[in-house]
Amino acid sequence: MLLELAQWLAKDIRTFNVFNYITLRAVLAALTALLISFIFGPLVIRWLAEKKVGQAVRDDGPKSHLTKAGTPTMGGALILVSITITTLLWGDLANRYLWVVLFVTLGFGAVGWVDDWRKVVHRDPKGLASRWKYFWTSAIALGAASYLGLTATLPAQLELIVPFFKTIAYPLGAIGFIVLTYFVINGTGHAVNLTDGLDGLAIMPTVMVGSALAIFAYVAGHSGFSKYLGVPHIPGAAELAVFCGAMAGAGLGFLWFNAYPAEVFMGDVGALALGAALGTVAVIVRQEVVLFIMGGLFVAEALSVMAQVLYFKWTGGKRIFRMAPLHHHYELGGWKETQVVVRFWIITIMLVLFGLSTLKLR
Numbered sequence: 001m002l003l004e005l006a007q008w009l010a011k012d013i014r015t016f017n018v019f020n021y022i023t024l025r026a027v028l029a030a031l032t033a034l035l036i037s038f039i040f041g042p043l044v045i046r047w048l049a050e051k052k053v054g055q056a057v058r059d060d061g062p063k064s065h066l067t068k069a070g071t072p073t074m075g076g077a078l079i080l081v082s083i084t085i086t087t088l089l090w091g092d093l094a095n096r097y098l099w100v101v102l103f104v105t106l107g108f109g110a111v112g113w114v115d116d117w118r119k120v121v122h123r124d125p126k127g128l129a130s131r132w133k134y135f136w137t138s139a140i141a142l143g144a145a146s147y148l149g150l151t152a153t154l155p156a157q158l159e160l161i162v163p164f165f166k167t168i169a170y171p172l173g174a175i176g177f178i179v180l181t182y183f184v185i186n187g188t189g190h191a192v193n194l195t196d197g198l199d200g201l202a203i204m205p206t207v208m209v210g211s212a213l214a215i216f217a218y219v220a221g222h223s224g225f226s227k228y229l230g231v232p233h234i235p236g237a238a239e240l241a242v243f244c245g246a247m248a249g250a251g252l253g254f255l256w257f258n259a260y261p262a263e264v265f266m267g268d269v270g271a272l273a274l275g276a277a278l279g280t281v282a283v284i285v286r287q288e289v290v291l292f293i294m295g296g297l298f299v300a301e302a303l304s305v306m307a308q309v310l311y312f313k314w315t316g317g318k319r320i321f322r323m324a325p326l327h328h329h330y331e332l333g334g335w336k337e338t339q340v341v342v343r344f345w346i347i348t349i350m351l352v353l354f355g356l357s358t359l360k361l362r
Contacts, residue, residue: 034252071262101284169232189272195301199259206275210274210281293354
């Protein structure tokens, strides 16, 4: 019923030539994805509960998390379904960037699905072996990076843009672009996955960063705005605003059920996919550095894990943080879970606003 209504609306809008307005389609994509999440969310949660697809909780973590054991996980599949259906309904399917982002998103989601399924269904605590998990995400990221790098037709598509400066850009060449893109996509995917440890912690920053990237995509794809604001003009990139709108809508719909106390967790299937999607959009619109700024929370969470592991091995058992990732450090320091989440949201809001300021402050 919902799918038929959305198809009818899309057809009706095309008839009146309103389909040419990307901003309208981005808003409609967000609303469509939000409705899909609201309608099918309870059904997905019920199905996961019946299949006993429940979250396992670390014994060495905060004691308050023990009550979360058994909460349905892998709810990220709902986000991916919402994004995919909505993007196919409202997006321009002739746009190659749209297909690249969908390929990366669903590819990383598939890797996360296998990992989650082995953990919660087959009761294998290791899930997908780390080396294979990284191998497959690397293969997907490298495939997307190679395609984007080797099919670039404009010099601006292969330059590293430095924010706040109109004239500073470093030519990377195809190889340099591929290497950078690989690390951005893969790194962002795993960083968001590490952040996903508290109710609502990862999904709201993802929505905020994704919404900001929609603005960058629209500007980059518009010859007039890109020239006025001094950002690279990437023909076709504006269509990614529709994808980002779908991601924002699906994320907000999921947050309805993931807010404290969470009824469902997204799992690796959602976190890996959303992170990789953010990274892919950022490299297409040539805003990797801005993504690093706006996604500062994800960067901090990933760096905390890396620093903890390296320091632990180097000192023979000592730790920098009470527990990594970073959000657990503050929990064990006395912050309530909701305090950590809301404060990290506030930090992300400030970082996103600072990232958006790079559009004008040049």
